[in-house]
Amino acid sequence: MKKVFAMLLAAAMSLSLAACGGQPANNPNPPANSGGSSSSTQTPTPPPADNKPGNDKLVVGFAQIGQESGWRDAETNDIQWYASRNIDTIELHFADAQQKQENQIKAIRSFIEMGVDVIAFPPVVETGWEAVLTECQEAGIPVILVDRGIDANTDDSLYTTMIASDHVWAGEQAAIAMNDLLGGSGVVVELEGTVGASAAVQRKQGFDEYMAKNCSSIEIVASQTGDFTRAQGKEVMESFLKTYNKIDGVFCHNDDMALGAIEAIKEAGLKPGEDIKIVGVDGVKGAFEAILAGEMNCTVECTPILANQIFDTAAKLKAGESVEKWVMSADEVYTADVVAGRAY
Numbered sequence: 342m343k344k345v346f347a348m349l350l351a352a353a354m355s356l357s358l359a360a361c362g363g364q365p366a367n368n369p370n371p372p373a374n375s376g377g378s379s380s381s382t383q384t385p386t387p388p389p390a391d392n393k394p395g396n397d398k399l400v401v402g403f404a405q406i407g408q409e410s411g412w413r414d415a416e417t418n419d420i421q422w423y424a425s426r427n428i429d430t431i432e433l434h435f436a437d438a439q440q441k442q443e444n445q446i447k448a449i450r451s452f453i454e455m456g457v458d459v460i461a462f463p464p465v466v467e468t469g470w471e472a473v474l475t476e477c478q479e480a481g482i483p484v485i486l487v488d489r490g491i492d493a494n495t496d497d498s499l500y501t502t503m504i505a506s507d508h509v510w511a512g513e514q515a516a517i518a519m520n521d522l523l524g525g526s527g528v529v530v531e532l533e534g535t536v537g538a539s540a541a542v543q544r545k546q547g548f549d550e551y552m553a554k555n556c557s558s559i560e561i562v563a564s565q566t567g568d569f570t571r572a573q574g575k576e577v578m579e580s581f582l583k584t585y586n587k588i589d590g591v592f593c594h595n596d597d598m599a600l601g602a603i604e605a606i607k608e609a610g611l612k613p614g615e616d617i618k619i620v621g622v623d624g625v626k627g628a629f630e631a632i633l634a635g636e637m638n639c640t641v642e643c644t645p646i647l648a649n650q651i652f653d654t655a656a657k658l659k660a661g662e663s664v665e666k667w668v669m670s671a672d673e674v675y676t677a678d679v680v681a682g683r684a685y
Contacts (some may be wrong), residue, residue: 386422402452404462416645423648466537474499512547526558526590574598
């Protein structure tokens with residue numbers, strides 16, 4: 342399980358380095374919508390780039406959303422670790438937007454001023470990017486959207502490419518898993534991701550639409566945002582447990598919220614994974630541990646190990662090569678049998 346090993350390696354690197362922070366199944370339609378010197382900051386304004394004439398390094402500005410989940414940390418660690426291992430060819434300028442769109446926009450404008458070769462970022466929400474992306478376009482700087490897209494009504498010429506999972510597919514796979522776990526009938530609640538984030542919108546779309554079309558005896562009685570965080574996932578699940586006498590399953594838009602839901606279910610005197618079936622998305626280490634412990638039933642992988650694709654694509658763009666509009670990452674579905682059958 343190469344991806345899981347890579348995730349664990351990235352996590353280990355994050356603990357030891359204080360300075361370091363395929364294609365989805367049969368869905369050809371895109372969603373709507375690794376060293377160098379890694380200059381990492383805890384503010385959305387990165388340090389000046391050494392981008393003077395004669396600098397042959399690939400200079401990339403990356404505006405991260407923040408640290409809302411273990412998945413996001415794994416993505417950050419992978420990007421920074423990859424850049425640190427390719428210091429002769431890559432110069433990474435990193436900004437942490439702390440979950441705020443205005444901070445991401447500020448960082449992107451700083452990257453424009455620095456004259457980086459390529460700008461990459463995961464949009465914290467789908468809307469509100471037209472102005473800053475137009476500025477990137479006018480500056481002649483290619484833009485890579487990472488792991489999330491932007492609103493379908495936005496002119497897609499404003500960004501060059503998107504490297505991301507198929508989030509609608511992930512929602513559908515979660516629905517299939519939930520249907521199997523419940524034997525075709527039951528009461529389900531849904532923990533949504535950040536309001537307006539493309540991953541949340543599309544995972545919900547895939548899950549809800551599949552359920553409506555194929556699982557008439559399964560009722561989704563409540564759906565509320567947990568903002569992709571474990572703490573809010575626990576809080577919302579606690580509320581659901583107080584409101585509804587019977588809950589058979591919970592679909593969580595990411596594994597961190599699923600882990601929070603597990604805590605709430607246990608504190609309510611119930612057995613997660615047995616009394617209430619739990620399906621998440623991402624494939625983080627904690628989810629695999631919970632599955633092996635019998636406290637979680639399934640996770641649909643959305644790999645955070647994207648650095649190789651990001652920097653390879655950025656190098657092609659700097660060289661003037663064309664790339665696909667949507668570069669898909671290969672993801673898998675992990676149930677107890679799959680996880681137990683692999684060394685991890």
